[in-house]
Amino acid sequence: MNGIRLSIQPRKWYLNGMLQDAALDSPDERNGSARARGSTVEHVFLHLKDGILCGRYAPGQRLIEADLTRDLGVSRGPLREAFRRLSAEGLVESVPNKGAIVRRLSARQTQDLFDIRTALEGLAARLAAQKVADPQVRAEFERAIAPIWIEEPRDVAVTYLDENRIFHQAVADASGNEQLSSLVRQLQLPLIMFQLSGALTSETLRLSNQEHRAVARAILEGEGERAGALMQAHLDRARRFADNLPRGVFRDGER
Amino acid sequence: MNGIRLSIQPRKWYLNGMLQDAALDSPDERNGSARARGSTVEHVFLHLKDGILCGRYAPGQRLIEADLTRDLGVSRGPLREAFRRLSAEGLVESVPNKGAIVRRLSARQTQDLFDIRTALEGLAARLAAQKVADPQVRAEFERAIAPIWIEEPRDVAVTYLDENRIFHQAVADASGNEQLSSLVRQLQLPLIMFQLSGALTSETLRLSNQEHRAVARAILEGEGERAGALMQAHLDRARRFADNLPRGVFRDGER
DNA sequence: CGTTCAATATTGTCCTACAAAATTAGAAAG
DNA sequence: CTTTCTAATTTTGTAGGACAATATTGAACG
The missing domain is CATH 1.10.10.10 (Winged helix-like DNA-binding domain superfamily/Winged helix DNA-binding domain)
Incomplete structure (x- = not known):
């Protein structure tokens, strides 16, 4: 059945x-x-x-x-x-x-995925901060992340999830490491199930957006270490958030 | 042709x-x-x-x-x-x-791959140091890495490459993160072409083995941060080594 | 209500066939 | 003799049919 x-x-x-x-x-x-x-x-x-x-x-x-x-x-x-x-x-x-x-992830797999993403996207942010010295990379990065500067509050979760995906991918793309870029894309997809969770509040979205901006600023200022650390903190918060989701979101039984 | x-x-x-x-x-x-x-x-x-x-x-x-x-x-x-x-x-x-x-990697792709491995295996080593508290994980880890303690000098490069692969995989497996484990496996394979380079000297192998031991000790002592740092340093050295290989090893033209 | 077993559904693999694309060989031109 | 263009050959992409092995379902039975 x-x-x-x-x-x-x-x-x-x-x-x-x-x-x-x-x-x-x-x-x-x-x-x-x-x-x-x-x-x-x-x-x-x-x-x-x-x-x-x-x-x-x-x-x-x-x-x-x-x-x-x-x-x-x-x-x-x-x-x-x-x-x-x-x-x-x-x-x-x-x-x-x-x-x-x-695919349906267990809670454990979700946490593991966040650990991996933290390491990889931290690296991506660090590399991106170096690469934005190149005007072309900088222009493309600024174009891609433009949506994060919009002031209107995000109320529709689905729309924000797209903005979120675009931001993380933009950072990875700016790293100049194509394999890293495709890995980040691959690791992000399975988490889309959060769309269905309905647990994203307006406040959550606002906080997430603020963190995105902080990362973006660090990258644009060329401060690799800070950008990496901010990105890792951002993903770490997301990981804790995911850990508090209702169990029904995850594959049965496992925790 | x-x-x-x-x-x-x-x-x-x-x-x-x-x-x-x-x-x-x-x-x-x-x-x-x-x-x-x-x-x-x-x-x-x-x-x-x-x-x-x-x-x-x-x-x-x-x-x-x-x-x-x-x-x-x-x-x-x-x-x-x-x-x-x-x-x-x-x-x-x-x-x-x-x-x-x-597949044939370009020099650039090889460097990029090492960047990714450094981030991921650093994470793996850190996690492994936590997980070895579990006796079962510890036993399996010690069993898998046993070859690195053998004193005989490694002269046959091909044999050592296998030992190397086994060590890195053992660390990833001990991390308890299955997805990380499979990613590490996947990222390690394309680098096998070094087998054909013939640039591995007996001294290189000895140095690599010493670094493996240092990582292993840190993991077994539960010192995650140190284990992660040592693993990253190990891979960083390997990256520099790969960068000095003759260009013929890589895909034509690119550098 | 739980078990066992037959009927059905579904996948793994094979084969053949043919059109589209790529590669190679050959002919024609310089 | 070399180069370039064209035609023949090779190779891949896809369709469709077939069959056995395995999974799943449902019904009969205890």
């Missing part, structure tokens, strides 16, 4: 990032074999990623191959390839003979 | 970790379809991983699907699945429409 099987709005694809209707872009419908090569996996991947992040696929839900191949109109090969990419990003986990299920 | 296509010793598999001859374990030879389920991908994966780490497949070499399916006697599905796993471990990279090639 664990397979929930949400139905998917039928026959829509993401093609190069744009949402399109299926019938409009398949020139010959007789077997649907004529789609831009190399894009099929990407379609499936983006559809599932988006679906997981938006909650269309719930944590713990099994992703049945037959259902998805039917609903998305692709064969099992590309679907499995997409599963594997999602697995690499930490959004699903593959269990032998059971297939792919939407 | 880049596809080298080394030939593979024909028809051998790894079955449950044991090397076996093909003819001995395929009950019906008509199409070879009867092998333990879920093991095919593992066979291919281990064969390729072993081959890459042993240099049987050279960095930069293309892995042609047709050749491998023929030589290993598997179909393209499992082979591609194995490619994806190797890609996740950072041993190969997949280029669209060109397939899988054995």
Whole structure:
């Protein structure tokens, strides 16, 4: 009694990032074999990623191959390839003979993830403070983090989570270490489930934003050590916050 | 003129970790379809991983699907699945429409990787020093790192690289953070190319071993901060060492 | 209410096929 | 002889069908 099987709005694809209707872009419908090569996996991947992040696929839900191949109109090969990419990003986990299920972190795993993020993003902030000496990096960084300076209070949690993700990614990108950047992206994704927790208060968001600003200022002033320490303190507070979430958010039993 | 296509010793598999001859374990030879389920991908994966780490497949070499399916006697599905796993471990990279090639790091990527490892393994050492209070963790840790106390001088570089890998993994495992443990494993693998550099002197190995011992002692004494600092210093030295390797070891051009 | 076992659902693997892209070889031009 | 363009070959991306092994479900039974 664990397979929930949400139905998917039928026959829509993401093609190069744009949402399109299926019938409009398949020139010959007789077997649907004529789609831009190399894009099929990407379609499936983006559809599932988006679906997981938006909650269309719930944590713990099994992703049945037959259902998805039917609903998305692709064969099992590309679907499995997409599963594997999602697995690499930490959004699903593959269990032998059971297939792919939407990842659901235990409280312990969440804490562990925060420990890792603290170390890596502390490093990223330190490196970023060095790299902002380069005008191009500085310009790109300032452009990316612009939203954090907006004064209006954040009331919609979902919107703020996006702002949060963008800030952390901007710091990582400014570090100039591409592998670090992609690791940070990968480690941030599985935590999106907080979207569903509803525990983010307006005050929490304000505090988080203030910490973001402090980190950003330290980076822009080139003070690497301080930026790293501030980022670590920020993530440490987030870790404690996550530890106080209701147990229901996490995978059953474990604590 | 880049596809080298080394030939593979024909028809051998790894079955449950044991090397076996093909003819001995395929009950019906008509199409070879009867092998333990879920093991095919593992066979291919281990064969390729072993081959890459042993240099049987050279960095930069293309892995042609047709050749491998023929030589290993598997179909393209499992082979591609194995490619994806190797890609996740950072041993190969997949280029669209060109397939899988054995990964070759640039000097810059190598430095970046060391930065990340320094942060993560410093954390691992710090955590491990806390966790060794648990007798079971302590026992397992001491068992795993036993080789570092052997007094004989290390002359064979390949053997020492294995000892090195085992030590770093043991620290990560002792941290009690499974995700950290798997990250450390993943980040360590791509650096195996140093095996081929031949730049490891007997003196280098001795120094590295001494640093390992210092880290181990700090962990066993429960001094987390010191253990973390020592581990970071150790990796920092390794980073500088790697920076002085001949350029030919790295991907052409980049520095 | 709990267990056992058959029916069903689902995955792992194989095969074949074909179009798209990349690579190589060969021909033509300089 | 070298270079460049074109055609043939190779190789990958994807579809679709097939079947056995494993998981899951549901029903009968105690």
